Amino acid sequence: MIRLEQVSKSFKFKGKTHHVVRDVSFTIPRGRSVGLIGRNGAGKSTLLRLIAGIAAPDRGQIIKTASVSWPLGFAGSFHTALTGEQNVRFVARIYGKDTEALVSYVEDFAELGQHFRRPVGSYSSGMKARLAFGVSMGIAFDYYLIDEVTAVGDTNFKKKCSMVFHERLKESDIVMVSHSAGTLRQFCNSGILLEDGKLTFYEDIEEALQIHQSNMAERTRI
Template identity: 30%
Template sequence: MWGFVNCSRYFRTGGAPMIVLHDASLRVDTTEKVAVLIRAGQGKSTIIRMLAGLEMPDSGTVLRDAGGWPLGYSGGMNAEMTGEANIRTLAKFADVDPLELSAFCYDFSELGSAYHQPVKTYSSTMKGRLGMAASLGLPARTYLADDRLVSGDEAFRAKAGAALAERLQDTGLIFVASNPRQAKDVCDRYYVVNDGAFVACDDYDHACAMLDASQVDDAGSPLDADIPLFDLV
């Protein structure tokens, strides 16, 4: 089970206190495919970071299941190490065969000789390819995705999309996005974050309409007067 139980998360932007979540709750089964739609700038990455355990709420409980993995994330790679060394380190952390995962990532990423070069020499596209290969090569039970499911050039997006569709036959997905289009063909449930709460939607079209109708600005929801300011310190 993934989700939030009476969670609140506040932050400041430009000196003004804002809301990401306010006493919000959401429950997602491990193999469900759920889209959480949120206006740009309202805390999309914050929600994913809380689910991944990289950030804590100001109050409430975050539910995390075993076997979750961020989809296509390469931010945790050591720039001084080669792509291969990063993948082998990741394999040990995930308790999978380093040789098997490395062989898969070398082939899937199509980096060629660059796979054996330091990650600091990679372009953002190359790092994205390696991150996607690592995600698809690991035995995840639930993918956590932030704003996009696949990236890269057209050919690589098609390849990664096909591989992801196959994985999602028995793997869950929590997709937090400001652009709902990629969620349409892969998600079964939809929520919109509005005024710090997860609002359930009937279907994709309802979710899009609710997102469009949201009156919050791009910086997030204004802080209500009844939220204690000491929580923001």
């Protein structure tokens, strides 16, 4: 379970204060894969970072009684002066995993060749994504946080990512941010609507998408 207790988070942009969530108490249950839906700029990615523990709330606390991944697609946590292998070893120690087993898995999965033992600062964005996805799939989490990315690389690598990801979802849940309604329908059965600093849970992803579309249409008319 992931529980937000009276959580508030805001940021300033062009001199104005924008609220991601305001005094929100909310539970994301186990057993449901949910799409996090909201307009551009609502703060969906920021909310994922809060849940992951990468960002801190202004007030309140986030209680996690299950293991939660970092946001897939977020490779900013890698230390650029360390090699891919060294970063994987660090992650293994942080999460209490078998270091050699995780290094072996990621090296095979990411297909970085000799670059695996070169500094991450020399990687292209695609190589960082491969490394991040490989590390994420190498650790079994109760919840996977997905920020727009479910597969990276060329066609064959994307097929491998998709296959492994679907295998993980047999035992795990996801919280997914995506601008693609089709992707949300493919992976999610429920939805959470982020609107004006509030979170609303919908058991059916279709209902969440319909209400979001209605809200966007209303904003357009205004």
